[in-house]
Amino acid sequence: MEKIDTPYRYFPWFTGALMAGVLVVPGFYALLSLWLALFGAWHVRGWTQRIWRPSLAIGAMPIWVGMAVYVLFGVTTGLFHGYKAAYFEAYVPMFLAPFIVNAVVVARPPVKMLWLGAATAAVLAGLVGSYQSLYLLMGRAGGVMNNVIMFGDLAVVLAMVSAFGAFFGVNDADPKWMRRFMFLGAAMGVWASLLSGSKGGWISILMLSVILVWMALRHWHWVRRVAVAGAVLGGVVAAAFLAPPDLVVNRISQGLQGASAWFTTGQITEGSVSIRLEKWKQAIGMVADKPLTGWTTEGSVIEIDKRLRQTSAGAYPGGGRWTQTENDLLQAAIVHGVPGLASCLFLYIGFLWGFIRIRQQDVQNALWVGVAAVGALLVVLMLEFGLSVVVLGRNAFRHTLIAWAMLALAYLILFRSQRPAQK
Incomplete structure (x- = not known):
C-alpha cells in the first residue's frame, strides 16, 4: 500500500514539477488543476x-x-443577477474536481509524489521568500503571488503536507534523505510564512504543530507528547524571533495595539487588525439589513465602502476603497445573504465531514490516516485563513483547496482498491 506503480512514467514527474512551482512560478497553481483535469x-x-x-x-x-x-x-445566483463571466470563474475548480480525481486514479502515481511535491514547493517558497525579504530587502515576501497573505497562508499548507509526509508517508524501505527532506520542507514552509508577515497563518502554524505531534506520537505516553509539542512550539517561536522584526514581532505588537485601540475607542489605528474588526462590525450590520437576499456583488462593494467611510471618518491612513470584509463567511453573507453563507458552509463542512469519515475506516493504517488527515486539515486551514481574508474569492486559494484535496481523495481510492479497509 505504500507504493503505487504507474503505467504513465511521465505523469508523476510532470505533475510533481507543477506542484513544486505553485508559489514561485506564475500560474502554476492553476496549471496544476488544469493539467490534472485534462488528463482525467x-x-x-x-x-x-x-x-x-x-x-x-x-x-x-x-x-x-x-x-x-x-x-x-x-x-444559479449568478445567472439570476446577470453577473459577468468573471464571476463564474470561482466555480471552475469545482467543475474540474472529478476529473482531477480520475487523473490520479488512472495514472496511479507513487504516493511520494504528494509528499515530495509539497516539500519541494515549500523549500522553494522558503528560498524565494528569503531572497526577497533578506537580500532584496523587499519587506514582506510574496513569491509570485499578487498578495503576500496568499503566499504566507499557502506556505503553511505546503508545510502541513510536508510534515504529514515525514511522519506518515515514509517507511523503512525509503531512502533516509526522503524524511529529512520533508522535514526541511515543513520548516521552510513555516519560514516562508513568517517572512510574508501574514499574521493570519501563524495561528495555524501553532495549531498544526500540536495536532501533528499528537497524531504522529499517538502511541507515546501523553506526558511525552506534551513535552514534544512544547518543544516544537518553542522552535516555532524561536524562528519568529529570527525573522526580521518588522515582519513578525513588530507586526504582532502593532496588531495587538490596534485591537486594543478598537475595542477601547472604536478607532482604526492600523491597516491589519483594527480595520478588519471594523469591517466585520459593519458586515454584521449589512447582513442584518438584508439577511435573505444580500447586497449582490456590486452592491456590497458600494455599501461596505460607504459605511466604513462614515464610521472611520478617514481615520485609516491607507485611504483607498474598501471592497471586502476580509472574512470568508461574512463576505458570502453580505453578498448573497444567509443562503450564500449556507452554501459556503456546505462546501467546507462537506469536505471536513467526508475526510473524517474516510479516516475512520482504517485508523490502524498510518498512511491512510495521514492522507485523510491532510484532506481534513486543508479545510481547517482554509477556515482559519478565512477569518482574515476572503479565501473562496481568490483563485490561488480555490485551486489549492480543490486540487490538493482531490489528490488526497484519489490516493485514498487507490489505497482501497489495493487493500480493503479493516473492520
Whole structure:
C-alpha cells in the first residue's frame, strides 16, 4: 500500500514539477488543476466504476454533496443577477474536481509524489521568500503571488503536507534523505510564512504543530507528547524571533495595539487588525439589513465602502476603497445573504465531514490516516485563513483547496482498491 506503480512514467514527474512551482512560478497553481483535469477528461471512460462508486464506498459522499450545493447555488445566483463571466470563474475548480480525481486514479502515481511535491514547493517558497525579504530587502515576501497573505497562508499548507509526509508517508524501505527532506520542507514552509508577515497563518502554524505531534506520537505516553509539542512550539517561536522584526514581532505588537485601540475607542489605528474588526462590525450590520437576499456583488462593494467611510471618518491612513470584509463567511453573507453563507458552509463542512469519515475506516493504517488527515486539515486551514481574508474569492486559494484535496481523495481510492479497509 505504500507504493503505487504507474503505467504513465511521465505523469508523476510532470505533475510533481507543477506542484513544486505553485508559489514561485506564475500560474502554476492553476496549471496544476488544469493539467490534472485534462488528463482525467481524456481518460474519462469508465469514470463511474473507477471513481464514483469507490469514492462512495469509502465515505466521500459529503465531499461531492458539499461541492454540488456550493456550485448549484453560486451558478444559479449568478445567472439570476446577470453577473459577468468573471464571476463564474470561482466555480471552475469545482467543475474540474472529478476529473482531477480520475487523473490520479488512472495514472496511479507513487504516493511520494504528494509528499515530495509539497516539500519541494515549500523549500522553494522558503528560498524565494528569503531572497526577497533578506537580500532584496523587499519587506514582506510574496513569491509570485499578487498578495503576500496568499503566499504566507499557502506556505503553511505546503508545510502541513510536508510534515504529514515525514511522519506518515515514509517507511523503512525509503531512502533516509526522503524524511529529512520533508522535514526541511515543513520548516521552510513555516519560514516562508513568517517572512510574508501574514499574521493570519501563524495561528495555524501553532495549531498544526500540536495536532501533528499528537497524531504522529499517538502511541507515546501523553506526558511525552506534551513535552514534544512544547518543544516544537518553542522552535516555532524561536524562528519568529529570527525573522526580521518588522515582519513578525513588530507586526504582532502593532496588531495587538490596534485591537486594543478598537475595542477601547472604536478607532482604526492600523491597516491589519483594527480595520478588519471594523469591517466585520459593519458586515454584521449589512447582513442584518438584508439577511435573505444580500447586497449582490456590486452592491456590497458600494455599501461596505460607504459605511466604513462614515464610521472611520478617514481615520485609516491607507485611504483607498474598501471592497471586502476580509472574512470568508461574512463576505458570502453580505453578498448573497444567509443562503450564500449556507452554501459556503456546505462546501467546507462537506469536505471536513467526508475526510473524517474516510479516516475512520482504517485508523490502524498510518498512511491512510495521514492522507485523510491532510484532506481534513486543508479545510481547517482554509477556515482559519478565512477569518482574515476572503479565501473562496481568490483563485490561488480555490485551486489549492480543490486540487490538493482531490489528490488526497484519489490516493485514498487507490489505497482501497489495493487493500480493503479493516473492520
